[in-house]
Amino acid sequence: MTLDRMPLWTWVSPAAAWAIMLLMLLAGGRGLVSIVAAAALLVTVSAAVYHAEVIAHRTGEPLGTLVLAVSVTIIEVALIVSVMISAPEEKAGLARDTVFAAVMIVMNGIVGLCLLLGGMRHHEQGFQLQGASAALAVLAAMTTLTMVVPNVVAKAAGPMFTTPQLIFAGSVSLVLYCAFIFVQTVRHRDYFVSEEAEQTSPDTPPSNRRTVSSVALLLISLVAVVGLAKLLTPTVEAAIARFGMPKPVVGIVIAAVVLLPECVAALKAARANQLQNSLNLALGSVLAAIGLTVPVVAFVSLSIGQPLAMGLDDKDRVLLTLTLFISVITLGTGRTTILQGVVHLVIFGVFLFFAVSP
Secondary structure (H helix, E strand, O other), X not given: OOOOOOXXXXXXXXXXXXXXXXXXXXXXXXXXHHHHHHHHHHHHHHHHHHHHHHHHXXXXXXXXXXXXXXXXXXXXXXXXXXXXXXXXXOOOOHHHHHHHHHHHHHXXXXXXXXXXXXXXXXXXXXXXXXXXXXXXXXXXXXXXXXXXXXXXXXXXOOOOOOHHHHXXXXXXXXXXXXXXXXXXXXXXXXXXXXXXXXXXXXXXXXXXXXXXHHHHHHHHHHHHHHHHHHHHHHHHHHHHHHOOOOOHHHHHHHHHHHOHHHHHHHHHHHHOOOHHHHHHHHHHHHHHHHHOHHHHHHHHHHHHOOOOOOOOOHHXXXXXXXXXXXXXXXXXXXXXXXXXXXXXXXXXXXXXXXXXOO
């Protein structure tokens, strides 16, 4: 990656994506326009990953991977809130479906692919055990408190918190996430940086001007990705309804599209034998997805008086428990092979199968 000179496609593709968004707003998004929009979305994802890598090179790890994770999550929250407000009664479970889908996509899909591809190319890869353990502890607490506890303590009909409980759940999620960020970037930064990275002398970082340009283009690219995803959502919903799939599949599609930049960046790092960076991206993104999304959607729900269903059903609780259990075993030694990748991908396949055919 050339850091002194910005490739043409890295700023042309976001500009083209914005032009296509305007075209879809004016002329609608059907037929050929939808196909072009989907192609522009994928190219813009690659541009976002490029600019995130430039920023990461300038700021260093683990702050570099945190930039992409938080940026994507903020845009994801904006997308969820906009869809919630547009159809309050129909979208009561959208936040839960999207957050749960993000957990399954990241912890089984992205992590599984990283371990599989990295293991195929490098046989065995290592990472900092302390950092992974810290992230998993926070993830287990967050997921249990926000998506399992509602089924146990809710007094209202359905998997919903009362108002004080919802405020408490949102506050706890934010506190846990902020504590994790403090540990990751300040108090125990060394837990999230590989020994190889510390020993390797870095290349010349990009200039301040180059970094500022990449920050701006990263935000422009991410907004374009989510904007195109939102405009394509009706087409996706129509296709899901046509094939008779359950409504939660919409949440899976939203989470998958929004997580594309992080997925691409994590896979590139794994192939380059930088599994620590892959895990920083994956674990950081799933914690941000819960720690930032839950407080915001709780606030919006209380502000507009919209019902918010957060509790998972029995099937999803079993899959969540299995995912956390396997993740603790997989990331509990500091070394991984293709076997762990296959296990996570199988669980991800099970999640997709039962989401489409419950």
